[in-house]
Structures are given as C-alpha cells and as structure tokens.
Amino acid sequence: MNAPRTDWNTAADEDFRQELRAFLAAEYPDELRFLPRRLRWAECREWYLKLSRVGWIAPAWPVEHGGMGLSPAKQIIMLEEQERAGIGRMPDQGLTQVGPTILKFGSVEQQQQYLPPILAGEHIWCQGYSEPNSGSDLASLRTTAVLDGDDYVINGSKIWTSMAMDATHMYILVRTDVHAARAQTGISFMLLDMQSPGITVRPIRNIAGHEEFAQVFFDDVRTPTTALVGELNKGWTIAKGLLGFERLGIGSPRRPQYALTRLEKVARSRGLFDDAAFTDRYTQLRLDLADLGSLYGQYVDQVRRGEELGPDVSILKIWAMELNQRLAELLLEAADENAVLAGDVDFDGELIDVLSPFYSSRPGTIYGGSNEIQRNIVAKRVLLLPQD
Amino acid sequence: MSADLPSGQPTDVQRMLADSVASFIGRDSDMTRVRSWRGRAPGFDRAVWADMAALGLTGLLVPEQAGGSGLELADMAVVAEQLGAALSPEPLIPCAVLAVRTLAGCDDAEQGGVLLAQIASGETLASVAFQECAGDLQGQGKTTVDMHGQSASPELISLNGEKQFVMGAAGADGFVVSASASEASAADQVLAWVPADTPGVSLTPQVMADGRLTGTLRLDAVRIPASNIIARGNHATSILNRALDEATVMVCAEMLGLMGAALHMTLEYLRTRNQFGRAIGSFQSLQHRSVDLFIQQKLSRASLADALSALARAPQDAATVAAVSRAKARCNDAAALITRQAIQMHGAIGYTEDSDVGLFAKRALTLSAWLGNSAFHRRRFLQMSAASDN
Numbered sequence: 041m042n043a044p045r046t047d048w049n050t051a052a053d054e055d056f057r058q059e060l061r062a063f064l065a066a067e068y069p070d071e072l073r074f075l076p077r078r079l080r081w082a083e084c085r086e087w088y089l090k091l092s093r094v095g096w097i098a099p100a101w102p103v104e105h106g107g108m109g110l111s112p113a114k115q116i117i118m119l120e121e122q123e124r125a126g127i128g129r130m131p132d133q134g135l136t137q138v139g140p141t142i143l144k145f146g147s148v149e150q151q152q153q154y155l156p157p158i159l160a161g162e163h164i165w166c167q168g169y170s171e172p173n174s175g176s177d178l179a180s181l182r183t184t185a186v187l188d189g190d191d192y193v194i195n196g197s198k199i200w201t202s203m204a205m206d207a208t209h210m211y212i213l214v215r216t217d218v219h220a221a222r223a224q225t226g227i228s229f230m231l232l233d234m235q236s237p238g239i240t241v242r243p244i245r246n247i248a249g250h251e252e253f254a255q256v257f258f259d260d261v262r263t264p265t266t267a268l269v270g271e272l273n274k275g276w277t278i279a280k281g282l283l284g285f286e287r288l289g290i291g292s293p294r295r296p297q298y299a300l301t302r303l304e305k306v307a308r309s310r311g312l313f314d315d316a317a318f319t320d321r322y323t324q325l326r327l328d329l330a331d332l333g334s335l336y337g338q339y340v341d342q343v344r345r346g347e348e349l350g351p352d353v354s355i356l357k358i359w360a361m362e363l364n365q366r367l368a369e370l371l372l373e374a375a376d377e378n379a380v381l382a383g384d385v386d387f388d389g390e391l392i393d394v395l396s397p398f399y400s401s402r403p404g405t406i407y408g409g410s411n412e413i414q415r416n417i418v419a420k421r422v423l424l425l426p427q428d
Numbered sequence: 429m430s431a432d433l434p435s436g437q438p439t440d441v442q443r444m445l446a447d448s449v450a451s452f453i454g455r456d457s458d459m460t461r462v463r464s465w466r467g468r469a470p471g472f473d474r475a476v477w478a479d480m481a482a483l484g485l486t487g488l489l490v491p492e493q494a495g496g497s498g499l500e501l502a503d504m505a506v507v508a509e510q511l512g513a514a515l516s517p518e519p520l521i522p523c524a525v526l527a528v529r530t531l532a533g534c535d536d537a538e539q540g541g542v543l544l545a546q547i548a549s550g551e552t553l554a555s556v557a558f559q560e561c562a563g564d565l566q567g568q569g570k571t572t573v574d575m576h577g578q579s580a581s582p583e584l585i586s587l588n589g590e591k592q593f594v595m596g597a598a599g600a601d602g603f604v605v606s607a608s609a610s611e612a613s614a615a616d617q618v619l620a621w622v623p624a625d626t627p628g629v630s631l632t633p634q635v636m637a638d639g640r641l642t643g644t645l646r647l648d649a650v651r652i653p654a655s656n657i658i659a660r661g662n663h664a665t666s667i668l669n670r671a672l673d674e675a676t677v678m679v680c681a682e683m684l685g686l687m688g689a690a691l692h693m694t695l696e697y698l699r700t701r702n703q704f705g706r707a708i709g710s711f712q713s714l715q716h717r718s719v720d721l722f723i724q725q726k727l728s729r730a731s732l733a734d735a736l737s738a739l740a741r742a743p744q745d746a747a748t749v750a751a752v753s754r755a756k757a758r759c760n761d762a763a764a765l766i767t768r769q770a771i772q773m774h775g776a777i778g779y780t781e782d783s784d785v786g787l788f789a790k791r792a793l794t795l796s797a798w799l800g801n802s803a804f805h806r807r808r809f810l811q812m813s814a815a816s817d818n
Contacts, residue, residue: 326809326810327754330731331727331758334727345437352726359727415719416715416716419715422722423695423719424695425707425709425714425718427710
C-alpha cells in the first residue's frame with residue numbers, strides 16, 4: 041500500500057490531488073465504485089479502517105484530534121477525487137455530524153471519550169431526529185428524557201433512522217422541558233449507546249425493497265448525564281449548527297450525472313435520438329445538469345475561499361434532487377415496457393436496472409429537510425418574505 | 429485577467445465600473461425616460477449615448493491603442509447587467525460589443541482602429557447587419573458583393589441584398605455588413621463597412637414589443653471603396669461568429685440584470701401588498717414560487733459565469749460555443765419565467781400599462797428572441813457538445 045504523506049496542507053494542491061488520486065485508484069475496492077446506493081458497514085468496513093490507518097479518515101477534523109486539518113480548498117479536492125473515483129458513501133454520521141458537534145459543543149471529557157472510537161471505526165453513529173409524528177415539524181418531537189440520579193431516562197420512538205441496524209451509537213434530540221414556551225427551547229442533544237437495555241430496532245423496508253432505515257423504540261433507556269452535549273434545552277441550536285460544509289454534498293451533480301449516463305445508454309440502444317421530441321427533452325435535462333454543475337462550482341468556490349455557506353445553499357439540494365427525479369422519470373419513459381422489469385435489463389449488451397434510479401431518486405426530495413421545508417427556509421431567510 | 433478569477437469575486441475594476449454605472453443609472457429615478465423613447469425613432473437617446481461614451485462604456489472593449497480601455501468581457505458583463513436592470517434602451521451590445529469585437533478582429537488594423545476610436549468617443553454608432561432570415565444567425569448567400577466593381581472605378585465594390593433584425597439600426601451611423609462573393613461559401617465571405625448615408629442604403633425600421641427599434645436594411649447596388657472591406661474569407665466568418673458568441677453572452681448579462689430587478693420588484697410587492705389581513709408574501713404558494721424564480725436567477729448567473737470563463741480560456745472551442753448556448757438558453761427561459769410570474773404575482777396591476785412589470789416582461793421577450801431563442805440554443809448546445817466530445 042502506498043502510504044500518503046502527513047503534511048497535507050503544505051503540499052501543493054496538484055501534488056495532493058495526484059497523490060490522492062493514485063491512492064484511491066490503487067486501494068479502493070473496484071466492486072464498490074459508482075454504486076447507486078449507500079454502503080453498508082459490512083462491505084465498507086475494510087476501506088474505513090484502511091483510511092483510518094493512514095490518517096485520511098477525517099479530512100475536516102483538526103490535526104490534534106486525529107483529523108487531517110485540511111483547508112477548505114483541499115477538502116474540495118478530496119470531494120472531487122472521491123466523486124471521480126466513484127467512492128461510495130459509508131456510514132459517516134460519526135465523521136461528518138457527531139464528531140464536528142462534539143468538537144464544537146462537547147466537553148473535553150466527551151471529546152476524549154467519543155472521538156477516538158469514531159476514527160478507529162469502533163463506533164458507528166446514526167441520527168435520532170424524526171419521529172412518527174414529527175417529520176417536517178421536527179421541533180414538535182415528543183421523545184422525552186427525564187433526569188434520574190446520574191442518568192437521563194429516555195422514552196419514545198425515532199423513525200426513518202438510516203443505517204440504525206449498523207449503528208453502535210445514536211445522537212438524539214429529546215424533549216427535556218415539556219413546559220417550554222417555544223417547542224424549540226425544550227430540546228436537548230444527547231449521545232446514546234445502542235446496546236443500552238430498552239432499545240428495539242425495527243427495520244423498515246423501503247419502496248425499493250431494501251432495509252436502509254428503521255424505527256427505533258426507547259423503553260426506559262438510560263444514558264448518563266455525561267452524554268448530554270452542550271447545555272440542557274439548547275439542543276435545537278446545536279442541531280441547526282450541524283448544517284454546513286456537508287450540505288454541499290447533497291447538491292453535487294454526481295447523482296443526476298449517474299442517472300443521465302444511464303438515460304443516454306438506454307436512449308441510444310432504443311434509437312431515441314432520432315426522435316426530435318425526445319431529443320429536446322433530453323437536451324433540456326442535460327442543460328439543467330450542466331447548469332447545476334456551474335452553480336455547484338460557485339458554492340465550491342465559496343467554500344474554497346473560506347467563506348461560510350449561507351441558507352441559500354438549500355437551492356442546490358432543491359435543484360439537484362428534483363432534476364434527479366426528472367432524469368429518472370425520462371429514463372423510465374425511454375425504456376418503455378422494459379421499464380417495468382424488475383432487476384437488470386439488457387440494452388445492447390449493457391445491463392441496466394432502470395427502476396433503481398427511479399426508486400433512489402424519490403427520497404432525495406424528502407430527507408435532509410424536505411424540498412418544501414427548504415423552500416420555506418429560502419423564502420424566509422434569503423428572500424426575506426414575511427412569516428405566516 | 430478578470431475572467432479567470434473565481435466567480436462571484438469582482439475585481440477592483442469591476443467594483444469601480446459597477447459604482448460608476450450605478451450612479452449613471454441613478455440619474456433616472458423611474459422609468460419615465462425608458463417609456464418616453466418607446467416606438468420613437470431611434471428608440472433611444474443619442475445624448476445619453478454620448479454620456480455613456482464619455483463614461484467610457486462604448487470604448488470599454490476597444491483596445492487601448494485605438495483609444496479604448498481594452499477591458500475584458502467579464503468587465504462589460506458588469507455594465508450590461510446594470511443597464512439591463514435599468515432597462516436602458518441604448519444599443520450598447522449591438523455597437524460596443526458586437527460591432528467592436530468584429531472590428532477589433534479585422535484584417536486591416538489601421539482602418540478598424542479609426543472606426544473603433546470613433547465608437548469609443550461616441551462619434552460613430554455602429555451596428556452589425558448579419559442576419560438574413562429568422563432563426564438563422566449565419567445569413568450566408570443572399571447578400572452579395574461584386575468585388576470587380578465598375579470598369580470606370582475599379583476601386584469600388586458593389587453590395588446587393590437585404591439584412592433583417594439589425595439592432596440599433598435606426599440610430600446607427602454605419603453598418604458592418606456580411607456578404608458573399610458567391611452563394612453560400614464561407615471562403616467567399618466578406619465583412620464590409622457601409623456608412624448609413626451611402627446611396628442605395630435604405631432602412632425600414634420596425635418597432636419591437638418593448639418599444640425599441642430594429643430594422644431591415646436594404647442594399648441596392650451600394651458602391652463603397654474596396655478598402656471598406658474589413659475582413660475576408662474564413663477569417664471574416666470566424667471573427668463574426670466569435671463576436672456573435674461574445675454579444676450573446678453579454679445579452680445574457682443584460683437579462684440577468686433584468687431578471688434580478690424584476691424579481692426584486694416582485695418580492696418587494698409580496699412583502700407589502702396585504703390581502704386577507706396579511707402580506708401576500710406570507711402565503712406559502714407564493715413563497716415557494718418565489719424560491720423557484722430565485723433558483724432560476726442563480727442558475728443563470730452560474731451558467732453565465734461559466735460561459736464567460738470559457739470564452740476567456742478557449743474562444744474557438746466547440747465546448748465554449750456549447751457553454752454560450754447553454755447560458756443563453758438558461759437566461760432566456762429564466763427571464764421569461766421571472767417576468768411572467770412578476771405579472772401574475774402583481775395581479776391585475778401587473779397587467780397595466782402604468783406598471784413597470786410589463787416593461788420588464790417585454791424587454792425579456794425581445795432580448796430572448798435576439799441572437800437565438802431557447803430552442804435554437806438547445807439545438808446548438810447539443811450539436812456543439814457532440815462536436816466537443818469527438
């Protein structure tokens with residue numbers, strides 16, 4: 041294995057890129073490249089540990105906490121090279137969500153206790169936010185945590201928890217003050233061991249037939265008071281602060297580009313580029329994708345210059361995810377009757393699962409704050425339109 | 429090279445330009461002047477044109493040795509965006525971009541230099557007469573040049589034909605005319621300077637939806653000195669095509685300004701107009717629609733930035749032409765959507781002559797039709813993308 045250097049930030053950008061590119065080409069398993077889905081822990085564990093061993097697992101974390109301490113410009117290079125090499129998304133909540141939160145809001149003890157196991161791949165984190173009756177209206181959440189001695193006792197349920205089956209830990213929003221004047225002010229941010237007694241994980245099969253998320257039930261589950269991050273009842277602020285650099289990822293042109301490539305293969309195989317009506321619709325979507333690339337590039341430049349991303353970055357998510365759906369839908373149409381065949385279909389020798397981009401495009405406009413919620417946010421915080 | 433900077437980072441020159449154009453535009457507190465020139469020849473104010481020249485705007489892209497500022501397209505984009513927001517009817521892009529960029533590439537630097545200096549000073553207002561029918565920007569074939577002239581005066585050449593959709597024609601002092609020595613051959617293409625007062629030149633002005641004037645230029649046995657030929661053959665075709673692409677991107681910048689102003693005006697209306705006891709901007713359906721308009725504006729800006737940097741980097745590449753078409757297709761559609769939704773969200777008042785909303789919607793119409801509508805540019809994008817993939 042070629043061992044990357046450790047003085048990443050002093051390396052020239054292009055050297056860094058080449059070194060990274062060579063590393064990803066040589067070391068990443070080919071069978072996990074360009075997958076249309078997230079990776080399960082069992083299949084990417086080796087890769088995670090390999091990154092951990094060479095010190096490349098946490099690009100954004102500070103060096104003193106075991107990260108790479110990469111400048112924004114080099115983080116962007118890392119993102120670009122990962123996309124180029126088709127690196128799949130691992131269960132990365134510990135690296136991208138919990139770690140940065142504990143670094144920002146956690147105590148020294150919490151940093152010592154929780155950060156090293158994330159780097160070592162010993163703790164896999166999942167997010168406990170949504171509840172059966174609190175989706176878009178997250179602040180109405182009703183899972184409670186009540187102080188009892190040195191523990192908080194948690195009761196309630198979380199749902200749509202991605203990769204809960206693989207996770208060893210959960211970061212959770214719980215109601216700690218049921219009498220707070222505003223719903224947002226009675227919420228706290230806590231950490232939880234998924235092995236704790238009283239936790240039941242019930243996987244939920246999604247529309248594509250895969251078990252990628254779950255409902256999690258809490259029946260008198262105890263977590264120590266030392267697992268409270270930040271101040272009691274200030275969890276809402278912490279949860280909102282999590283959004284940042286990672287919001288770029290969801291608006292990347294990568295996913296729709298993947299759908300476009302499939303659309304082109306199917307259309308060529310079926311002779312659709314001789315059809316002017318199809319060609320015009322295809323071109324429109326191609327332009328939509330190219331312009332997404334331009335817009336994405338502008339936000340990337342912003343990060344590269346070291347500027348904070350504002351709430352307007354939500355428009356990337358809206359456009360990318362809706363475009364992804366339009367592409368997947370045109371793919372279905374292009375395939376005609378073949379579109380309804382489950383599994384791979386042979387198009388001129390190329391096996392393409394036409395339904396897979398369709399299924400995987402649907403939740404993109406729902407998760408991470410539905411596109412309706414994103415539009416609410418942009419309308420109020422960017423366009424300064426009045427509250428209801 | 430300002431165009432090489434990351435998008436969204438204006439240079440000092442661009443900041444200064446933006447400030448001086450802003451104060452220039454600020455002389456008009458409302459659209460009274462814009463309204464007053466609608467349908468009235470030449471469709472804009474020559475005195476304002478002279479002020480723009482004095483401010484350096486007509487000579488912005490003119491090389492320094494010809495008396496201009498020698499600035500970049502990215503700098504002109506800043507000017508075009510602001511003038512677009514103010515709905516300036518002056519033909520800055522037809523003259524100070526399209527004509528200037530054509531003349532700057534001409535074979536005879538001395539002759540081009542004289543005209544360029546006159547454009548920079550405001551003395552001469554030039555337009556380019558290239559188009560011969562709707563939907564076709566090449567316009568080869570029908571306008572012919574007889575290079576042999578008359579036996580009595582061999583130094584003269586003769587032009588015959590008709591050019592359509594000549595922007596700014598009503599106020600132009602002269603035209604760069606494209607013509608062919610024989611039918612439909614790029615190798616025989618010439619570009620020639622034709623003063624407007626040459627015998628045989630006649631202009632039929634046509635009023636456009638926004639009140640500006642375009643025109644059809646007839647050339648009947650127009651005799652001009654052979655020295656008025658500014659470029660020949662493939663070189664003539666190539667400098668014209670490049671200037672057309674550059675002008676197209678500047679129209680995108682103008683539309684970006686226009687859509688920004690229209691969106692700003694609409695959002696302000698949504699914040700202040702009350703119905704059902706509350707500001708209508710508090711209604712979610714209008715909020716979400718506003719966000720969709722905002723997304724189109726942001727996509728337009730990003731697309732334009734990419735086209736600008738492509739032009740600065742590799743003007744001749746097929747991929748650059750594709751980027752130009754992509755920007756025009758996006759800006760056309762975005763400007764149309766934003767201005768038409770501006771009418772809708774203003775309600776009945778937006779449908780009145782008194783409201784400025786209509787001025788924006790009509791300017792969006794005329795700018796999107798000029799230099800290729802969206803269907804034209806989608807087709808060209810696909811052709812050029814295929815060419816750049818091969």
